[in-house]
Amino acid sequence: MEKQSPTRMNLLILKSRVESSRKGLDLLRSKREALVREFFSAMDAVIASRDLLRNLMEGAMRSLAVAIGLDGRAVVQSAAMASQRDIPIELIEKNIWGVRFPEVRHPSVLRSVDARGYAMTGVSGYINTASRDFEKVLDQILKIISVEMRLKRIGGEIKKTTRRINALTEVVLPGLQLQIRAIRSALEEREREEIFRMKRFKEKQSVE
Numbered sequence: 001m002e003k004q005s006p007t008r009m010n011l012l013i014l015k016s017r018v019e020s021s022r023k024g025l026d027l028l029r030s031k032r033e034a035l036v037r038e039f040f041s042a043m044d045a046v047i048a049s050r051d052l053l054r055n056l057m058e059g060a061m062r063s064l065a066v067a068i069g070l071d072g073r074a075v076v077q078s079a080a081m082a083s084q085r086d087i088p089i090e091l092i093e094k095n096i097w098g099v100r101f102p103e104v105r106h107p108s109v110l111r112s113v114d115a116r117g118y119a120m121t122g123v124s125g126y127i128n129t130a131s132r133d134f135e136k137v138l139d140q141i142l143k144i145i146s147v148e149m150r151l152k153r154i155g156g157e158i159k160k161t162t163r164r165i166n167a168l169t170e171v172v173l174p175g176l177q178l179q180i181r182a183i184r185s186a187l188e189e190r191e192r193e194e195i196f197r198m199k200r201f202k203e204k205q206s207v208e
Contacts (some may be wrong), residue, residue, distance in 0.1 A: 006186030014183065018176045025168045031097050032161045035154055038096055042151040049144045056140055060133035067126040079127050082118035089142070094150070101153040103146045109139040 068076050087109060091102040113120060113128055 006183045006190070008187065011180065011183045011187070014176055014180050018173065018180070021168055021173055021176065025165065025173075028161055028165050028168070032158060032165065034097050035099070035158050035161065039151065039154045039158060042147055042154060045147045046144070046151055049140065049147055053137065053140045053144060056133065056137045060130065060137050063126070063130040063133045067124070067130040070126050071124050075123070076127060076130070079116075079118045079123050079131070083116040083131060085117070087138075087142075096150075096154065097157075099153050099157045101150045103150075104142055106142050109135045109142065111135060 064076070087106055090105040092105055093100055094103050110132070116128075116131055
């Protein structure tokens with residue numbers, strides 16, 4: 001930090017910088033508290049979403065195993081090829097305390113039986129069940145993406161805000177206060193010297 005000349009103007013400037021730094025510190029602490037609340041809220045949502053996804057995936061894998069076992073791998077693969085499609089996805093930017101993150105918007109992945117692209121008479125109910133279960137899995141994956149991106153961005157912003165708080169409390173403010181004490185000490189010393197000179201001058205005048 002650049003050393004300031006010991007003048008009253010610089011003393012006032014440093015005091016103003018200390019006040020501004022303290023206000024900034026209060027704002028950063030408030031921001032971090034709000035972000036931490038958002039972080040734990042997102043964390044709870046992520047945990048719940050992952051638990052649900054794991055359960056859905058286990059159910060879908062069981063349905064797929066049954067379909068392959070009863071209808072044969074070739075029939076299941078043929079139905080899977082026929083049911084391929086594109087899913088339109090839109091990214092909407094959200095903002096929490098200045099933290100920007102994308103939110104995934106998409107239509108429902110779940111389809112009716114006749115909308116899956118294969119002939120209803122050509123597949124069994126086991127394949128339909130497996131298709132429905134994997135559509136639920138995909139739908140849940142798309143939902144998790146938004147929550148996990150929000151969690152990651154908020155976590156990164158908390159780290160950045162904490163570094164700024166630490167810089168203010170451990171470097172900036174102590175440095176400013178050190179300069180203020182040095183300037184005050186220099187001004188007080190200058191004032192004592194001035195008083196001493198005035199006293200000597202008066203004594204000299206009275207002798208003459």
